[in-house]
Amino acid sequence: MSSLNDVARKAGVSIATVSRVINKGSNVNEVTRAKVLKAIKELKYQPSRVAKRLRSKSASSNLIGLLIPDIQNPFYVDVLRGVEDVAYENNYAVIMCNFAQDEIKEKMYLDILQQESIDGLIAAPAHEKDSNVIKLLNDGLPIVCVDRGLIGKDVDVVVVNNRDGAYAAVDHLAKSGYKRIAYISGQKQIPSSKYREMGYRDALEDNGISLDLDLIKYGDSKHGSGVELCEELLSSANPPDAIFTGNNLITLGALETIHKRELKIPEQVAIVGFDDMMWSISLNPPLSAVRQPAYEIGRRACELLIQRIGDPKRSPIQMTLNTKLILRKSC
Amino acid sequence: MSSLNDVARKAGVSIATVSRVINKGSNVNEVTRAKVLKAIKELKYQPSRVAKRLRSKSASSNLIGLLIPDIQNPFYVDVLRGVEDVAYENNYAVIMCNFAQDEIKEKMYLDILQQESIDGLIAAPAHEKDSNVIKLLNDGLPIVCVDRGLIGKDVDVVVVNNRDGAYAAVDHLAKSGYKRIAYISGQKQIPSSKYREMGYRDALEDNGISLDLDLIKYGDSKHGSGVELCEELLSSANPPDAIFTGNNLITLGALETIHKRELKIPEQVAIVGFDDMMWSISLNPPLSAVRQPAYEIGRRACELLIQRIGDPKRSPIQMTLNTKLILRKSC
DNA sequence: ACACAAATTTGAATTGATAAAAATGTAAAC
DNA sequence: GTTTACATTTTTATCAATTCAAATTTGTGT
Numbered sequence: 257m258s259s260l261n262d263v264a265r266k267a268g269v270s271i272a273t274v275s276r277v278i279n280k281g282s283n284v285n286e287v288t289r290a291k292v293l294k295a296i297k298e299l300k301y302q303p304s305r306v307a308k309r310l311r312s313k314s315a316s317s318n319l320i321g322l323l324i325p326d327i328q329n330p331f332y333v334d335v336l337r338g339v340e341d342v343a344y345e346n347n348y349a350v351i352m353c354n355f356a357q358d359e360i361k362e363k364m365y366l367d368i369l370q371q372e373s374i375d376g377l378i379a380a381p382a383h384e385k386d387s388n389v390i391k392l393l394n395d396g397l398p399i400v401c402v403d404r405g406l407i408g409k410d411v412d413v414v415v416v417n418n419r420d421g422a423y424a425a426v427d428h429l430a431k432s433g434y435k436r437i438a439y440i441s442g443q444k445q446i447p448s449s450k451y452r453e454m455g456y457r458d459a460l461e462d463n464g465i466s467l468d469l470d471l472i473k474y475g476d477s478k479h480g481s482g483v484e485l486c487e488e489l490l491s492s493a494n495p496p497d498a499i500f501t502g503n504n505l506i507t508l509g510a511l512e513t514i515h516k517r518e519l520k521i522p523e524q525v526a527i528v529g530f531d532d533m534m535w536s537i538s539l540n541p542p543l544s545a546v547r548q549p550a551y552e553i554g555r556r557a558c559e560l561l562i563q564r565i566g567d568p569k570r571s572p573i574q575m576t577l578n579t580k581l582i583l584r585k586s587c
Numbered sequence: 588m589s590s591l592n593d594v595a596r597k598a599g600v601s602i603a604t605v606s607r608v609i610n611k612g613s614n615v616n617e618v619t620r621a622k623v624l625k626a627i628k629e630l631k632y633q634p635s636r637v638a639k640r641l642r643s644k645s646a647s648s649n650l651i652g653l654l655i656p657d658i659q660n661p662f663y664v665d666v667l668r669g670v671e672d673v674a675y676e677n678n679y680a681v682i683m684c685n686f687a688q689d690e691i692k693e694k695m696y697l698d699i700l701q702q703e704s705i706d707g708l709i710a711a712p713a714h715e716k717d718s719n720v721i722k723l724l725n726d727g728l729p730i731v732c733v734d735r736g737l738i739g740k741d742v743d744v745v746v747v748n749n750r751d752g753a754y755a756a757v758d759h760l761a762k763s764g765y766k767r768i769a770y771i772s773g774q775k776q777i778p779s780s781k782y783r784e785m786g787y788r789d790a791l792e793d794n795g796i797s798l799d800l801d802l803i804k805y806g807d808s809k810h811g812s813g814v815e816l817c818e819e820l821l822s823s824a825n826p827p828d829a830i831f832t833g834n835n836l837i838t839l840g841a842l843e844t845i846h847k848r849e850l851k852i853p854e855q856v857a858i859v860g861f862d863d864m865m866w867s868i869s870l871n872p873p874l875s876a877v878r879q880p881a882y883e884i885g886r887r888a889c890e891l892l893i894q895r896i897g898d899p900k901r902s903p904i905q906m907t908l909n910t911k912l913i914l915r916k917s918c
Numbered sequence: 919a920c921a922c923a924a925a926t927t928t929g930a931a932t933t934g935a936t937a938a939a940a941a942t943g944t945a946a947a948c
Numbered sequence: 949g950t951t952t953a954c955a956t957t958t959t960t961a962t963c964a965a966t967t968c969a970a971a972t973t974t975g976t977g978t
Binding site: 600601602603604607614615616619638640641642643 | 927
């Protein structure tokens, strides 16, 4: 790897001149510029981003961090794609960090991101009081939150209307005649779970169905808890006739359990999940689901972040996108 | 952010001493060490990874790059998880770059990774002659290839036995009595597609089924081509009675088309896909598939890479893992 | 108390870039 | 022929760390 110095020597000028050729380009003679460019080409010179960052703290690293709780969840994959597309269009590269719902891991990644002096961060915090993320925010790093905000902090947020999405799904179940509608929730402490539960409760109430707390199960937002909690529900004395699942992976886990018990969907038990997937139509049966515009969440978040990097003082925006109930054959 | 200098001043010693306390720790008096550690704690000092990397090229940045062709493909998500788990265990962070099968994007990402002076790279190259990856290899960067190698280059590789995996699937279809077995391939130029086709052809031949080139369709390894190519196959004058799909996303696309046409699986058309997914059992019908140990591929690749970073001269290893045919209800 | 060795600490150079100050060169103005 | 203005280029300092040679302190034995 050749350095500025090598180029300068080869072109017979000083490093400062080479630097000017590469950067703004003002105040440099055409003849000199040509010499330098030739040397750069011959040496296949590439500037060291590391040295650049060290020198000028203000200099953009053109790196943004993306902090995600669970990359196995297709929802976050779509968010990632949205973020990445916008980042790429704007000449940013994305460092993706999957903390797998482990706050120690989260801290390690955030430390690294900060030490790499990223320009900004898109984060789905572990929960609303996520001190690791709050610390960076207090340090002045541009941050956009997705899927959940930070309590008491004025920060850019892109979320969906979780309460309404859940309401629509459960309302539809109720109006379709299901009486014992269960809810398998993700981690209780994350806001999206709470809002979805709120929508669930409201829809039941509005349809005159009394709440049965045995029909609400709390898990960890992963596949395994979908399997287990669905099992619990179905093996209870008074099982549900419909299930509303709190996310992607829970839905797939619940489906697995239902199929293992060879129950007919929706005749014996109906199911609607939060989060749609490209291949939901190929599931057995084609799955009804509350679609979140995950890709767009990613795009919007990245747009907001790039704006904020450009103007750190802009007042924060909370953006709420709408969900859409996609009806197929599972309810 | 405080620097070495701040710590040195606060502790009343030179920066060299502070550096020694932080790093190896040899040749430093216990009293001094205590003073320095106290100052570090008080200032919440964290060493700058940027400065460290600039200073000593040999010093580990504890960063590895992961270059992936398509993050939407769950196979690569599992590889990523494997890589990440091992990286985390060994105190490395992973920069994930998804080049979305776009070689220009690939080049941009690789340039960035090199400029960030990563310690090593795990790459699924675009194809066997991928000049972008070869360039880094020639520059001496430790590299491990997954899923496909680099032609004419002696490099660590972790692959699965694609030919045998495909053979097992197609052989099973043939032995089950299917006569017109189609193959929907991913991108023709990638090795895994070629080897899978080889297994397909061999299995047909060994079962006395003559090859019909109309039954081989080449796509781009993505969902859309699964949809379209399956459509082409099914609408032809002499449609197949079974389909072997070249990967995950193609399988899901093909399933979508089959369902749209309301064909019974496996009665009217059977299907076996390359790549298994956690939720394959919940598909309609539960999908038979050739399982690749994706998570293990990731783990192994990362282990090899960390070894190679430690010993750049170690002679390259080609590791071939085995696939397993998982039979469910789709054939 | 002295010489010598060992342990500890420091100073200065280095890494690759940027930015501000200083220096050089060129041409027009007086 | 000198001054001045302007364009161009170089010098030097800086960023935060590592590293090695040099300097200093400490310890040991006589």
